Amino acid sequence: MEEEIPITVETKQKQQNIPWVEKYRPENLDNVISHEYIVATIKKFIEEDKKLPNLLFYGPPGTGKTSLIVALAKQLYGKNYKQLVLELNASDDRGIDVVREQIKTFASTANFGMVGKGTKLIILDEADSMTNQAQFALRRIIEKYSSNARFCMICNYVSKIIPALQSRCTRFKFKHIPYQDAKLRIAQICNAENLKYKNSGxxxxxxxxxxxxxxxxxxLQSLSLQGYGSDEQVEITDELVYKFTGNATPKDIENIINTMNNKSISESYEIIQSYQVEKGISLQVMLKEISLFLMNTSYPSLALEFLVKRLADLEYRMSINCDEKVQTLSLISAFTEVRQLLRRP
Incomplete structure (x- = not known):
């Protein structure tokens, strides 16, 4: 195994048949990785007499928005979490009836005997899926029951939240977690599950x-099952990851591009077909990886512009279920055209 990364994360007691995304979800704010500014600001809010405002978390999926608010709620309410927190996925429960019934009923009932923690919390995940009618109804409920409840709306696209709701919340933008932070957490999970790994994996x-x-x-959970029923322990390597997911390695893409630059159309087609059959690499995956690979090549700007446009056309055709074999030949012909263009005096 390559360099060891120390284990410092607090993990839950191992349980069977539980998704790892829930098993390793942070239990408190101290276990949330990255987003130091957001965590520090939230901590300051709750340290000042529990004066938590209404919150709006937005940003790309998988960046820790839900994990942060759940960790905050568990830290605030402890064993009373289930009684004082209402979690709704607004992509399923997105109509005005849900706002008028479930949310209003939960928010309107005061909680007595919980000094300093009597304010309830309503978490609306994927709030950008709510209808405009439901959002307008929610605006009034937020104002009316501000003494009983606080709201946290979570979304990917803040532009889909009406301005009237945005203005009633403290907004936090979540960015992609840096690789160095993610690397530490991934290694901690692997170590906790006794998974061997390489940094390249x-x-x-x-x-x-x-x-x-x-x-x-x-x-990671899916990869861990690769050795199920075998005495040999699975090791997470880059080769296993690419093979398991049906993706092309950087070397595969380089070989495919070199083939299209130097071989005939029929030879190139046979070689690309072998990659598709033997490694399970789809044309859609090839198009994406070739596009990214071209950004780091020395093609002249005109040739690069031509290729990018052709690749975009091919991706669109694949999205409307055009024949993959015909589009593969079209991909090869694009590189053949560029090759002929570059040979002109």
């Missing part, structure tokens, strides 16, 4: 999940 997992920590943890 961790990096491949993070890259393929586009920085989405929820996807990262789900992929």
């Amino acid at each position: 961790i990096e491949a997992v993070f890259k393929l999940c586009d920085g989405d920590m929820r996807r990262v943890v789900n992929m």
